[in-house]
Amino acid sequence: MIGPDKALRLAAELAADFARTAARRDAERILPTEELDRLSEAGLLAITVPASHGGADLPASAVAEVIRLLSVADPNIGQIPQSHFAYVRNLRQHGTPALRDRLFAGLLAGKRLGNAQSEAGTRHVRDIRTTLLPRGSGWTLTGRKFYATGALLADWIPVLAHLGADGPLHVAWVERTAPGVEVIDDWDGFGQRTTASGSVVLDEVAVPAEYVTAYDATFGGPQTYGSFAQLLHAAIDAGIARGAVTEAAAFVRRKSRPYPDAAVERAADDPLVVHAFGEVELAVRAAEALLREAAAAVDRADAALSAESAGEASLAVAAARAATTHAALTAAGRLFEVAGTRSAAAGLGLDRHWRNARTHTLHDPAAWKVQRLGRWAVDGVYPPNHGQL
Template sequence: MSHDNVSSLAPRRAAIIETDAQALETARALAADFVREASQRDRERRLPLPELERYSQSGLWGITVPREHGGAGVSRATLAEVTAIISRADGSLGQIPQNHYYALEVLRVNGSADQQRRFYARALAGERFGNALAEIGTRTAAERRTRLTVDPQGGWRIDGSKFYCTGALYAQWVPTATVGEDGIQRLAFVRRDSPGVEIIDDWSGFGQRVTGSGTVLFKNVAVPDENVMVLTDPAAPANTIKPLAQIIHAAIDLGIGQAALADAVDFVRERSRPWVDAGVERASDDPLTIGEFGRLFIRLDAARALVARAGRILDAATADASPQNVAAAAIAVAEARVLTTEASLAAGSKLFELAGTQSTLDPLNLDRHWRNARTHTLHDPVRWKLHAVGNYYLNDAAPARAGTT
């Protein structure tokens, strides 16, 4: 289904958030609203256009804009916490701006002063950046076939097909990963209404159902030179772009796991029956159930602590992007991603084991937590993060640049 004219794409002037505390307060207020119909949106695959409008107009989509450009320049730890808060309310809403923040980090690291001035202003005005990064059918996830060619009349032309384009359906801009004739990967900021751009709502994953993570097609799309910047340069020093993207992924999984655990607590307190051998009146007094809840709370608390720690280490690398600092940040974020993956999946699964057969009834839609966690944690393999962490501590080996650690 094509959505070239999705409504609510004309941004109004967004609020400006000035501090980390204000960002967290705003996120909590929005989350309290977003959670109310999260299950219905998932069940119906209802596009969250009104919610996204409130989300971006709240100013939260501009909180990573540096202070010198008028933004709050919040800490990476705060960005992760904001993401977890929203993801606990609705995992899809938590994921949609992930690549928006990623694009702003590419802009911070690789953009020119003029590009930063223009696109930071657009983010602060409430405009949303989606993404067209990944492709299907390439040899590896890092390979790109979408071509960026020089336009003899000036600027560039883009041709190709993208998938997993989270947020593009809802965006005014579609930052697009391309490869030039010189083999260099560049990020092109493409207006979503550019002639030749087609955005198709064909995401059919069983989780994260309303992220809009479908297809974007580019057919001889013109993009001016001033909207194109280097994405990856193998000769350049390591930077914070990938760790920034990865800590947001960790925070999304953390929020999904916290939501599953909260629903499990409510169900066991209010509806579950104790097992006959427990000898108690309430399921919440079953000693084996209590122990399993203790295990889940510990795992999710540990996951939250690792995400916060990774944010602090990433802040240090953002301030001083030395190879040592960037490597430490990448590893800290990888550690957080391992634990948030495991904890979110455990919470989504244990919910049913502890709550009992009633919890599987379809109208409750409690399976959305596991579906969301299982879908989102497939973004990149945890087994390679375990390898990167072990190799770093055992062999003093910095993480590989080509991966998504």
């Protein structure tokens, strides 16, 4: 069984390998199929399977650090399992015993979950049109999803859909290869290019009743489903920030030329360069510290769930999300300021850090995280109880 220390060691070892080919995957848009297989083989995608089913049952703090380590190397690889881990939580809470037995056994054997949640062309991100309609003793699933991160490389796809035309949201668990399921590789974002975030088309897919779990009911009381999912997004951005600083520093040490007025032999000794690195390092360290604090808050809420503990977890994660957004954009943008003209060469692929940061930080507006923190500071009001906080 994988404990926290072993999970972090495995993640760090694999990340070191993944980093060597990250720029090439980005430039040529090579999906990380082999890399995801290695994560599965190492057991890192099964670390939240409950102990009652033979899993490691690791806490949110360990999962967030695994995601951060992977994202330092390649945030595409870090983002793909985010939905995987989020939907494991849904399965733990709402799955029938038979469904949990089957899917948890699959996860322990290396199976992967994707997601089919967001839809294009709707009024907002929580406007869902996909439906589950009655058919015999089960349901038929119809709809079209976009931004379905990881679906191309998944074995099972949890699909968010209304039960009936306008009933509560539920999750339909379908196999990627099931009749009526089509996964299209049509994601063309300029960043996070290899997250396998294409479209999922669902054409009257037959879903047995036991393969449908509650979703809206998750938010009927105190919960950490949203803060956990958002914590992992913060971990991705923290990883992007650290990866950008690390690669920029290596470039400055080895390849940058000093500015003549600095009167130094190395660009790395230019006081303006050193000061800029110090400012970026400050932002990144602050974001990493807030990420650890947020992870601890989610762990505390998981251990003793209440309206107060869940609210404190949401606030801590909101702070981490705002800070990691700032750190990722700052580090990836200022990389070129400190590294100089040579760093802009397309063949180096250093621009991928900014493109990845700019793309992933659009996932949830940081300004709304700050708004929630401000409302707490002014009136002591906890964030709303939904999946994005």
